[in-house]
Amino acid sequence: MNLFLFLSQLLNGLLDGFYYLLIAIGLSLIFSLGGIVNLAHGAFFAIGAYLAIVLTPYIGFFGAVLAVPLIVACMGMIVERLLFTRFYRVDPLYSLLLTFGLAMVIEQGLRWMFGSAPLAYSMPDALRGQVFMGDFVYSRYRIFLICVAIAAVAGLWFLLNRTSFGRIVRAGIQNPDILSSLGISLRPYLSAVAGIAIGLAGLAGVLMAPINPVHPVMGAEVLTAAFVVVVIGGLGSFWGVVLAAMLVGLVKGFMVAIGLPSWSLAAIYLLMFVVLLLRPRGLMGERILRFE
Numbered sequence: 307m308n309l310f311l312f313l314s315q316l317l318n319g320l321l322d323g324f325y326y327l328l329i330a331i332g333l334s335l336i337f338s339l340g341g342i343v344n345l346a347h348g349a350f351f352a353i354g355a356y357l358a359i360v361l362t363p364y365i366g367f368f369g370a371v372l373a374v375p376l377i378v379a380c381m382g383m384i385v386e387r388l389l390f391t392r393f394y395r396v397d398p399l400y401s402l403l404l405t406f407g408l409a410m411v412i413e414q415g416l417r418w419m420f421g422s423a424p425l426a427y428s429m430p431d432a433l434r435g436q437v438f439m440g441d442f443v444y445s446r447y448r449i450f451l452i453c454v455a456i457a458a459v460a461g462l463w464f465l466l467n468r469t470s471f472g473r474i475v476r477a478g479i480q481n482p483d484i485l486s487s488l489g490i491s492l493r494p495y496l497s498a499v500a501g502i503a504i505g506l507a508g509l510a511g512v513l514m515a516p517i518n519p520v521h522p523v524m525g526a527e528v529l530t531a532a533f534v535v536v537v538i539g540g541l542g543s544f545w546g547v548v549l550a551a552m553l554v555g556l557v558k559g560f561m562v563a564i565g566l567p568s569w570s571l572a573a574i575y576l577l578m579f580v581v582l583l584l585r586p587r588g589l590m591g592e593r594i595l596r597f598e
Contacts, residue, residue, distance in 0.1 A: 315563035316560065319557070320555045321451060322555045323556065328455055328506045328509060329510050330533075332504060334536045334539070335502070336390075337536075338542045339479050348526050348527075351508070351511040352511060353511065354512050355515040356419075356425075357512070367429070375506065375512070378504055378505050379508065382501045385500070386497050394496070412525075413525070414522075422521070424520060425521070426519065429517075437449060451513045458506060510528075535554050536588075537588060543590040543591055557577055558574055560573075
């Protein structure tokens with residue numbers, strides 16, 4: 307087997323891992339802080355891709371990369387205020403049913419507006435072509451995507467670990483009663499976290515639109531893998547989700563590299579089974595008192 311082709315497939319797997327990460331880390335945040343199982347998260351990923359198609363003729367691709375996550379984040383904050391806020395103190399099963407219905411509404415809305423046929427979205431001319439590193443060749447756009455994903459995740463880490471906002475969010479994840487006793491309301495933080503989490507899903511949609519066909523059910527396809535990442539990484543753990551996304555991407559890329567692409571999804575489910583068998587909380591899952 308050609309070594310450079312093998313490495314290229316592993317990088318493609320890591321690429322999948324990075325956009326799974328942008329979606330999974332938001333899923334983990336929303337559930338850890340508010341107890342909401344957001345099955346509509348993938349639908350916002352699809353909205354991001356369609357918004358990129360609509361806005362790019364007016365503001366260009368790079369403008370869409372900046373604008374679309376903000377628009378989707380605002381949508382997420384509105385949804386949180388109108389819908390999620392009613393389900394924070396009830397059984398997570400109710401939020402699961404709510405967000406499943408919301409995902410169906412969004413999917414049918416996209417189908418009504420844009421049709422069921424997949425739409426193509428061209429990558430910008432500035433990012434076309436390949437990067438040559440000796441005998442190794444890789445897509446310039448895919449390198450750009452990986453860099454943007456790393457920057458977004460690094461920015462989120464800084465927000466959660468180096469700011470007063472992040473300290474309150476982390477305290478709210480572990481034990482919100484402590485914040486209540488100090489007179490700190492979690493309401494504005496819940497809205498902000500929903501906006502950030504759903505905005506990251508929108509960013510993933512923009513970034514993946516030039517690579518994958520854009521169609522109404524694309525969110526449902528990626529959501530399952532994102533949930534696998536959350537389960538493997540463990541709730542409440544930022545680095546657990548990061549590590550799980552990279553592992554899932556590498557496993558998927560490895561299966562393609564050895565000539566078994568049809569087994570790539572089965573392999574990540576097997577990885578989840580093994581992790582849960584050995585460590586039910588996930589690789590780096592933290593103990594969250596209010597869920598126990």
